[in-house]
Amino acid sequence: MSALGTSRTEAVPTAATDGLRMRGVCLEVGDGSETFLALDEVDLDVAPGEFAAVVGPSGAGKSSLLAVAGGLTRPSSGAVTVAGRDMTVRSAKARTSLRREVVGFVFQSGNLFPSLTAVDQLRLPGTFGRGVTLRDPHELLEKVGMSDKAHRRPHQLSGGERQRIGIARALVASPRLLLVDEPTAALDRARSHEVVRLLATEAKDYGVAVVMVTHDQDVLRYCDTVHEMTDGRLLRSR
Amino acid sequence: MGVFLAIRELGFARTRFGLMAAVVALIAVLMVMLSGLSVGLVNDGVSGLKRLPVTSFAFEEGVQHDSAFSRSVVDLAAVDVWAGRPGVADAAPYGNVLVNAKSDRGVDIDLALFGILPTSFLSPAVAEGERLGAPNGIVVSSTAADAGLRLGDTVTLDRLGTELTVVGVLGEQHTFGHVDVAYVPLETWQAVHAGARPGEQVPVRARQEITAVAVRADPGQTVDLAGGDRAAGTESLTLEQSFGASPGYTAETTTLQMIQVFLYAISALVVGAFFAVWTIQRTHEIAVLRAMGASTGYVLRDALGQALVLLVLAVGLGLAIGVGVGALIGGGGVPFALSAPSVAVAAVALVVLGLVGAAAAIVRIVAIEPATALGAHR
Numbered sequence: 001m002s003a004l005g006t007s008r009t010e011a012v013p014t015a016a017t018d019g020l021r022m023r024g025v026c027l028e029v030g031d032g033s034e035t036f037l038a039l040d041e042v043d044l045d046v047a048p049g050e051f052a053a054v055v056g057p058s059g060a061g062k063s064s065l066l067a068v069a070g071g072l073t074r075p076s077s078g079a080v081t082v083a084g085r086d087m088t089v090r091s092a093k094a095r096t097s098l099r100r101e102v103v104g105f106v107f108q109s110g111n112l113f114p115s116l117t118a119v120d121q122l123r124l125p126g127t128f129g130r131g132v133t134l135r136d137p138h139e140l141l142e143k144v145g146m147s148d149k150a151h152r153r154p155h156q157l158s159g160g161e162r163q164r165i166g167i168a169r170a171l172v173a174s175p176r177l178l179l180v181d182e183p184t185a186a187l188d189r190a191r192s193h194e195v196v197r198l199l200a201t202e203a204k205d206y207g208v209a210v211v212m213v214t215h216d217q218d219v220l221r222y223c224d225t226v227h228e229m230t231d232g233r234l235l236r237s238r
Numbered sequence: 239m240g241v242f243l244a245i246r247e248l249g250f251a252r253t254r255f256g257l258m259a260a261v262v263a264l265i266a267v268l269m270v271m272l273s274g275l276s277v278g279l280v281n282d283g284v285s286g287l288k289r290l291p292v293t294s295f296a297f298e299e300g301v302q303h304d305s306a307f308s309r310s311v312v313d314l315a316a317v318d319v320w321a322g323r324p325g326v327a328d329a330a331p332y333g334n335v336l337v338n339a340k341s342d343r344g345v346d347i348d349l350a351l352f353g354i355l356p357t358s359f360l361s362p363a364v365a366e367g368e369r370l371g372a373p374n375g376i377v378v379s380s381t382a383a384d385a386g387l388r389l390g391d392t393v394t395l396d397r398l399g400t401e402l403t404v405v406g407v408l409g410e411q412h413t414f415g416h417v418d419v420a421y422v423p424l425e426t427w428q429a430v431h432a433g434a435r436p437g438e439q440v441p442v443r444a445r446q447e448i449t450a451v452a453v454r455a456d457p458g459q460t461v462d463l464a465g466g467d468r469a470a471g472t473e474s475l476t477l478e479q480s481f482g483a484s485p486g487y488t489a490e491t492t493t494l495q496m497i498q499v500f501l502y503a504i505s506a507l508v509v510g511a512f513f514a515v516w517t518i519q520r521t522h523e524i525a526v527l528r529a530m531g532a533s534t535g536y537v538l539r540d541a542l543g544q545a546l547v548l549l550v551l552a553v554g555l556g557l558a559i560g561v562g563v564g565a566l567i568g569g570g571g572v573p574f575a576l577s578a579p580s581v582a583v584a585a586v587a588l589v590v591l592g593l594v595g596a597a598a599a600i601v602r603i604v605a606i607e608p609a610t611a612l613g614a615h616r
Contacts, residue, residue, distance in 0.1 A: 063609075063612045063613050070529070072607075072612070093534075096532075096534075097533075099529065099531040099608075100531025105529050105611070105612075107526060107529075108613070111526045113243060113246075114250065115246045115247040115250030115251065120242075124242060125531065127242040127536075128533070129533065181613070
């Protein structure tokens with residue numbers, strides 16, 4: 001099924017208790033009168049400090065996986081926990097609180113706010129309200145090698161630099177799970193390696209479970225596990 | 239911290255917000271101008287009536303309300319009937335006629351002659367000269383003095399040739415239907431109203447005619463106007479209702495109010511349209527915010543806070559410019575007077591309606607799915 005030679009993901013329940021745990025997750029999505037399974041019986045465990053990659057063709061369900069894992073979308077069935085917290089609760093408000101407290105997102109191209117300086121991008125999550133333990137933004141900028149550009153806005157930064165700021169922003173609220181969406185989509189090869197290496201290092205240093213969705217086979221060497229997704233089904237390849 | 243992002247966006251996208259603020263500020267300037275014009279026109283139209291110590295006028299029964307002051311003829315006997323009514327503190331004869339005149343120093347002037355008994359409660363205090371008393375003496379509005387009349391001037395009425403002498407000048411603007419008021423003794427007023435030239439006999443009937451009975455209620459009392467009208471054979475209008483009988487008053491104030499209402503609506507629509515476009519442009523940014531854990535309330539507070547800051551700054555700027563321009567206009571021939579309460583009401587209304595417009599546009603934020611933050615959107 002996969003070029004990488006896959007087998008169905010096996011659960012690792014003990015290691016994943018504090019990280020991400022998905023069991024039998026299905027997501028049915030509709031397009032007019034047609035419905036299909038964007039996620040089909042997905043099981044996935046990612047332990048704290050583990051860096052997992054999910055690869056697969058467009059439309060395979062990778063973004064749906066991130067959305068369900070991060071509580072952006074409620075699955076049709078199955079269980080999702082992050083650090084033991086149920087991410088499938090009915091209330092959107094409760095899921096928003098959970099995201100604030102235990103999940104960090106790294107979006108494509110950083111998705112930084114154009115009006116905010118680098119340091120303000122990191123301060124922003126601290127303004128969202130209760131439940132956020134903010135790390136020192138300057139210390140984090142230092143860690144991602146951006147302390148000298150703390151007062152620059154996104155348009156004054158390169159793509160790689162924007163992605164570094166995006167990673168620092170995702171880590172600033174001390175998440176237990178980092179969900180990374182195509183971080184190298186707009187970067188050249190050298191910068192792609194730089195950014196993914198940084199993600200791997202930070203995952204280990206902060207003990208954060210990381211799930212990265214990517215098309216870039218070249219950066220998989222930095223990942224602890226690689227899963228392939230096809231037609232909503234997740235298969236472990238490494 | 240609810241407007242952390244909003245404030246920084248205002249500074250960052252200052253050209254875009256500056257243009258929007260300029261539009262709102264211009265509307266605020268226009269609103270101040272209209273407010274000043276409204277108050278000025280009201281002053282020009284009815285300040286002479288407003289300054290009368292009167293609570294109601296009893297006009298001729300069946301008189302047309304919008305021209306009661308020019309058409310009504312009431313018998314003098316009605317004054318005594320009204321004076322005897324319960325709750326009435328004072329009742330006095332009142333005459334009103336518009337005349338064209340020319341002063342002995344060549345000033346052409348239109349006057350609203352208010353005929354009163356010099357001893358009645360209607361007789362006004364003067365800032366210069368003497369109170370009303372001499373048979374051909376008149377006490378004129380301060381605006382008549384601004385137009386060139388001076389104490390001691392002789393004013394000759396066109397057509398009749400009646401000569402009146404300015405014996406007193408009032409301290410404030412007293413105008414009626416955009417014409418300066420001149421208080422004149424009732425007997426002289428009756429002669430003018432009857433069209434009697436100097437030396438001619440005034441018809442006996444004319445000596446019994448007045449425009450209306452001016453009534454002042456006891457403090458804290460309400461007078462039974464309908465009962466009084468039945469007893470005296472008159473038709474009463476309260477002082478405020480009588481403003482509509484001032485020439486052009488209703489048409490002018492209604493027109494201006496309509497323009498103001500349209501401006502409020504335009505302002506709310508313009509602000510709403512701006513924030514609708516702005517919200518659509520920010521859709522992905524808002525999805526990212528919500529994905530990161532910002533609550534719907536946080537995002538709404540941020541967006542509405544941004545609208546509030548923009549509106550307050552823009553309206554404040556507009557008011558400052560409007561008041562400045564108004565100060566320049568106020569001294570000229572345009573009927574313009576700024577009143578703090580009406581300017582404040584206009585400012586608050588602009589901000590509140592602008593916020594309503596913005597809120598109607600911003601509320602779509604709640605429908606933005608945070609999951610759309612994922613994928614290639616930027």
